[in-house]
Amino acid sequence: MAHRAPLLIEQYSPAWPMTFERERERLLAQLPAGFVLEHIGSTSVPGLAAKPIIDMMLGGPDLVAVDRVVPRLQSLGYDYRPEHEVAFPQRRFLAWPLSRPRQFHLHAVQTGAAFWNEHLAFRDRLRADAELAGGYAALKRELARQYGDDREGYTLAKSDFIRVPLMGKTHR
Secondary structure, eight states: OOOOSOOBBBBOOHHHHHHHHHHHHHHHSOOOOOOEEEEEEGSSSEEEEEEESSSEEESSSHHHHHHHHHHHHHHOEEEOOOGGGGOOTTEEEEEEESSSSOOOOEEEETTTTTHHHHHHHHHHHHHHOOHHHHHHHHHHHHHHHHTTTTTHHHHHHHHHHHHHHTOOOOOO
């Protein structure tokens, strides 16, 4: 069943990076060596408005290793959502806490895979270009108004904006 709460875009909070760091330490302390955890998404970009959910990307040596840690993540209170693998078979998606509202979305992938590289590249472009980040914030606010509680529509509507910076272009 789809989650039907309205999309909420909040002003940037300096608590978001601190919240990520605490969760990063908690998770990595429970995982085998060779895993890394990055703060991604809008909450990772200083000053950028965002949905108040911390997106994290867990990188492992390969998908076999990622699959092996999913039960451990579940034991730490993460809700594993395998239905998301239909759209992204190279990603394991988990969310915390088990019930809504969620505080963390965890995207577990192979370090260095396309998903990994593209998400870090987009984050880094937003961090480096305040004008691009401002345009993205304005788009997200407009799409949240337009799509209401339709998260899939909202996400799809952002995809062209996200693709352009990855190809080395800007929205000027």
